[in-house]
Structures are given as structure tokens and as C-alpha cells.
Amino acid sequence: MSDSENTHTYQVKWHPPQKQLQAAQTMNGLDYFRAMVAGKIPPPPIASLMGFTMEEAEEGRVVFAVTPQEIHYNPMGTVHGGLAATLLDSAMTCAIQSTLPKGIASTTIELHINYIRPITSQTGRLRCIGEIIHVGRTIATAKGRVVDENDKLYAHGTTTCMVFSITPAPQK
Helix, strand or coil, X not given: CCHHHHCCCCXXXXXXXXXXXXXXXCCCHHHHHHHHHCCXXXXXXXXXXXXXXXXXXXXXXXXXXXXCCHHHECCCCCECHHHHHXXXXXXXXXXXXCCCCCCEEEEEEEEEEEECCCCCCCCCCEEEEEEEEEECCCEEEEEEEEEECCCCEEEEEEEEEEEEECCCCCCC
């Protein structure tokens, strides 16, 4: 069997991120994510690429969901750890951002993940729940977990994020 007979296609469509970036600068974190969940703001390109969606957003807590597929597989025949890592990084950082006012953003400076069990295309739909631990003026921390429909744990993690102003500096 040749490789071409056993090839699949994965097409990705995404919205250019400029609309999200403009909205992020005019809204507080929670309103921004609620607008995304409601479909008023398109998801970021990484969500389209990896096939996950933001399902819930409340202050200090954000939930993403994905159904793992073969497209996520590593050479060992399981879902690459990067899927869980991306979900955790996204959910935890967004949980922090959901508490921040307009003009303030956060970015990951440290990420720690524990993988509990393998994920495959047979695992079914997964949810990633990110929740804040602490949000300060310059540093914030959050925790997250990746679970299936029965709340079975697949991975968990923590993050430390830097909090900073995205308001342009005044011109001299």
C-alpha cells in the first residue's frame, strides 16, 4: 500500500486574529470571553488548528472542550501531549485573563503539566477547566485539569503568568 492510498486531509479555516486583538483592547477579560463563547468574537487561530472550543467563561474559571482525533496523534499511537498542554495553557491563562480589567493582559511565564493517562481518539470528548489560584498586580497563578465526560482525570497543571498593561504608552 502506498502512502497516497492511506492519506487523510485535514483542512483548517480560521479568522484572522486582528478582530480578536481589537476587541481584547476594548473589553475586560470576562466580557471578551463571554462574547467569544456567544460567537460574537471568533475563536483564535490555535483553537481552529487544534479543534478546540471555549464553552464556558465566568470570572476566574474558563472551560475548553475538544474531541481527540488521529490528527492529534504522536508517533507512539496516542494523542500528543501538546494537545493537553495547549488546552491547559489556554484554559489557565484565560481564567486569569477573565479577572483582568480592560487594558490589562497576561502571558504565561511558567507552565507545569502532569500527564495521568494516555489520550486516544477513543477517549471521547474532553473538557479542560482552568481556575485562578491568585491574581496580583504583576503575577498571577492558575490551575487546570483535563477530564472526560465522567470526570476521569487525564492531565492537570499549574501556570504562572505575568500581568501587564496593553495600553499604549503616551507619546512624547
